[in-house]
Amino acid sequence: MLLVVEQFLNGLQFGLLLFLLAAGLTLVFGIMDFVNLAHGSLYMMGAYFAATFVAWTGNFIVGILLALGATLLLGIVLEFVALRHFYGRDHLDHVLATFGLILFFNDAVRLIWGPGGLALPLPAWLTVPIQIMPGVFYPSYRLAIIAVSLAVAAFLYVVVMRTRLGMLIRAGASNREMIGALGINIKLLYTLVFGLGAALAGLAGLMQAPILTVQIGMGENILILAFVIIVIGGIGSIRGAFLAAIFVGLIDTLGRAFLPDLLRQVLSSTAASTAAPALSSMLIYLVMAMVLVVRPEGLFPANRR
Amino acid sequence: MKDWLNARNAIVVLVIAGLLLLPLYSSMTGNIFLLTLFTRIVIFAMAAASLNLIMGYGGMMSFGHAAYLGIGGYAVGILAHEGIGSGFIQWPVALIASALFALVIGALSLRTRGVYFIMITLAFAQMAYYVASGLSRYGGDDGLTIYKRSDFGGLINLSSRVQLYYFCLACMFGVIYLIWRIVNSRFGMVVQGLRSNEARMQAIGFPANRYRLVCFVISGTMCGLAGALLANNTDFVSPAVMYWTRSGDLMVMVILGGMGSLFGPVLGAIVYLVLEESLSQVTEYWALIMGPLLLLIVLFGRGGIVGLLGRLRRG
Numbered sequence: 045m046l047l048v049v050e051q052f053l054n055g056l057q058f059g060l061l062l063f064l065l066a067a068g069l070t071l072v073f074g075i076m077d078f079v080n081l082a083h084g085s086l087y088m089m090g091a092y093f094a095a096t097f098v099a100w101t102g103n104f105i106v107g108i109l110l111a112l113g114a115t116l117l118l119g120i121v122l123e124f125v126a127l128r129h130f131y132g133r134d135h136l137d138h139v140l141a142t143f144g145l146i147l148f149f150n151d152a153v154r155l156i157w158g159p160g161g162l163a164l165p166l167p168a169w170l171t172v173p174i175q176i177m178p179g180v181f182y183p184s185y186r187l188a189i190i191a192v193s194l195a196v197a198a199f200l201y202v203v204v205m206r207t208r209l210g211m212l213i214r215a216g217a218s219n220r221e222m223i224g225a226l227g228i229n230i231k232l233l234y235t236l237v238f239g240l241g242a243a244l245a246g247l248a249g250l251m252q253a254p255i256l257t258v259q260i261g262m263g264e265n266i267l268i269l270a271f272v273i274i275v276i277g278g279i280g281s282i283r284g285a286f287l288a289a290i291f292v293g294l295i296d297t298l299g300r301a302f303l304p305d306l307l308r309q310v311l312s313s314t315a316a317s318t319a320a321p322a323l324s325s326m327l328i329y330l331v332m333a334m335v336l337v338v339r340p341e342g343l344f345p346a347n348r349r
Numbered sequence: 350m351k352d353w354l355n356a357r358n359a360i361v362v363l364v365i366a367g368l369l370l371l372p373l374y375s376s377m378t379g380n381i382f383l384l385t386l387f388t389r390i391v392i393f394a395m396a397a398a399s400l401n402l403i404m405g406y407g408g409m410m411s412f413g414h415a416a417y418l419g420i421g422g423y424a425v426g427i428l429a430h431e432g433i434g435s436g437f438i439q440w441p442v443a444l445i446a447s448a449l450f451a452l453v454i455g456a457l458s459l460r461t462r463g464v465y466f467i468m469i470t471l472a473f474a475q476m477a478y479y480v481a482s483g484l485s486r487y488g489g490d491d492g493l494t495i496y497k498r499s500d501f502g503g504l505i506n507l508s509s510r511v512q513l514y515y516f517c518l519a520c521m522f523g524v525i526y527l528i529w530r531i532v533n534s535r536f537g538m539v540v541q542g543l544r545s546n547e548a549r550m551q552a553i554g555f556p557a558n559r560y561r562l563v564c565f566v567i568s569g570t571m572c573g574l575a576g577a578l579l580a581n582n583t584d585f586v587s588p589a590v591m592y593w594t595r596s597g598d599l600m601v602m603v604i605l606g607g608m609g610s611l612f613g614p615v616l617g618a619i620v621y622l623v624l625e626e627s628l629s630q631v632t633e634y635w636a637l638i639m640g641p642l643l644l645l646i647v648l649f650g651r652g653g654i655v656g657l658l659g660r661l662r663r664g
Contacts, residue, residue, distance in 0.1 A: 079464055135410070137647050139467060139597075140647045141643065141647045143600075143601065144643030144647070147594075147636035147639055147640035148640025152637060264594075271471060321483040321485075322483035325476070329473060333457050336458075340465075341465075
C-alpha cells in the first residue's frame with residue numbers, strides 16, 4: 045500500500061514534469077505551426093544553467109530564477125536569429141533545422157561544461173521527507189515539483205484563456221494574417237510564445253536535474269516521451285497535453301515499478317526478469333499505438349470546429 | 350530525355366566510376382582507411398536510398414528509419430551468437446524481420462499524416478531502441494560483438510575487405526535499380542500520385558493506405574538489408590545504430606542529396622559522411638560546425654545537391 049502511494053505520486057510528479065515539456069512543444073506547434081525538436085536541448089540547457097548558477101550564487105532559489113531567465117533569453121535569441129526564418133516552411137524543414145540545432149547544442153555543452161555530467165545539489169530544506177499520510181513519508185522535493193508544475197499549469201490556463209495576451213495568442217493560432225491586419229505585431233508575439241515555451245522546457249529540465257544527473261543528451265529521451273504525449277493528447281491542445289502527460293507519467297512509472305512482479309506471477313522468474321525491462325519500456329508506446337487505432341487525431345484534438 | 354548529357358548525370362557517372370575504382374586506388378596507395386570509410390558510406394547510401402523511396406516518392410516522412418538498420422543488424426548478430434553462421438539463414442531472417450516490423454508500425458503509423466507521422470515513426474523506432482537495450486542476453490546497452498561474419502559457403506568471403514566492399518556496392522546498385530523499377534511501375538505511379546493528391550487518387554478508386562503500406566514495407570526491408578551489411582562491416586551491433594539521431598542522419602542524407610531523385614541519397618550520404626569525417630579530424634567538436642551548416646542547407650539549399658546541379662545547367 046505504501047509502495048503504491050509512493051509510486052503513484054512518483055508517476056504524478058513525472059507526468060507533471062512531462063507536461064511542462066509537452067506544453068511548450070504543443071504551444072509552439074499549435075500557434076506557430078513549428079515543429080521544434082530542439083525543445084529537448086532547451087530542457088538540457090535549463091538544467092546546465094541551473095547547475096552553474098546555483099554553484100555560482102550559492103543560493104538555490106536565486107540560481108534557479110537566473111537559470112529560468114537565461115533559458116527564456118536563449119529561446120528568444122534562438123527564435124530571433126534562426127528559427128523565425130523557417131515559419132511557413134514545410135514541417136520536414138523544421139525537423140531538419142532543429143535536428144541541426146540539437147547537434148550544435150550537444151557539442152556546445154561538451155565544449156563549455158565538458159563531457160562529464162554535473163550535479164545540482166538540493167538545499168537542506170528540500171531534502172527532508174514530509175509525512176503526507178499517517179506513516180507515509182514522501183520526499184519534499186518531489187512534492188515541490190508537483191506543486192510548482194500544478195501552479196504553472198494553472199498559470200498557463202489563466203494566461204491563455206483569461207488575459208488579453210492569451211486572446212492574441214489564440215487569435216494568432218487561428219488566423220495569423222487577420223491578426224496582423226488588425227495591427228498586432230505578430231512577429232513579436234511569436235517570439236514571446238517561443239520564449240515562453242523555452243522557459244517551460246528549461247523549468248522542466250532544472251526541476252528534474254537534482255533527481256537525475258545533468259548530462260549531455262538528457263533532453264533527447266524525454267523529448268520522445270513529450271512527442272508521445274502530444275500525439276496521444278492531440279497536437280496543439282494544452283488540455284490534451286496535460287491529461288496525456290499525467291496518463292503517460294503514471295503508466296510509465298507504475299509499469300516500471302509493478303510489471304516485474306505481475307509478470308512473475310504469470311511467467312517463471314527468469315523469463316519475467318528478462319521480459320520485464322523490455323516490456324515496461326514498451327508500455328507507453330503500446331498505449332500510443334492503441335490510442336492511434338481508436339483516435340488517429342489524438343484524444344483531445346485542437347481546433348475542433 | 351534526349352539531353353541526358355548534363356551536369357547532374359556527369360557527376361553521377363563520375364561518382365559511380367569513382368566508387369567502382371576505389372579499391373584499386375586503396376590497394377595501390379595502401380590506404381585501407383579510405384576503403385573502410387567508403388564501405389560504411391555505401392551501406393548508408395543504401396539505407397538513405399531506401400528512405401528516399403518513401404520520403405521522396407511516397408511523401409511519407411519517416412523519422413524512424415534507423416530501426417531497420419538495427420533490426421537487420423540484430424538478426425545477423427543474434428543468429429551468429431546462437432551459433433547459426435550461415436548467411437543463407439541470417440540474411441533472409443534479417444529481411445523478413447525488417448519487413449514484419451515495417452508492416453506493423455506502418456499499419457499503425459499510416460493512420461496519421463504529417464507531423465503526427467514523423468513523431469510516431471520516431472517513437473516506434475525509439476521503442477525498438479529500448480527493447481534492444483533491454484536484451485541483456487545479447488549485450489543490452491553495450492551491444493553485441495559478432496565474432497564471425499556471415500558465411501556464404503564458397504560464394505563470397507565477407508572477411509575480405511575488397512570483397513565486402515564490392516558486395517555492398519552491388520547491393521546498393523541492386524537496391525537503386527529496384528527503386529528505379531518500382532518508381533516507374535504502375536505501383537510506383539500510384540504511390541507518387543498519392544503524394545501529389547490523395548483525394549483524387551482515392552476518388553478514382555485506389556486504396557491509398559494499402560499502396561502506401563506496401564511501399565513502406567519494401568523500403569523497410571531494403572534498409573534491413575543495409576543493417577545486415579552494417580553489422581557485418583563493423584563486426585558489432587548495438588542499440589546505438591537505432592538511436593533517433595541515426596534516423597536524423599539518414600533524413601539529412603536524403604535531403605542533402607536531393608529528395609525524390611534516384612542517385613541523390615547516394616551523393617548525400619557521400620557528402621554528409623565525408624564532411625563528418627573530415628570535420629571530426631579538424632576538431633573534436635565537429636557538430637558545432639555541422640549543426641549550423643545543416644540549418645543553412647535547409648534554409649537555402651532547396652532540392653539538395655541534385656537540385657543545385659540541375660540549376661547549374663539551366664544557368
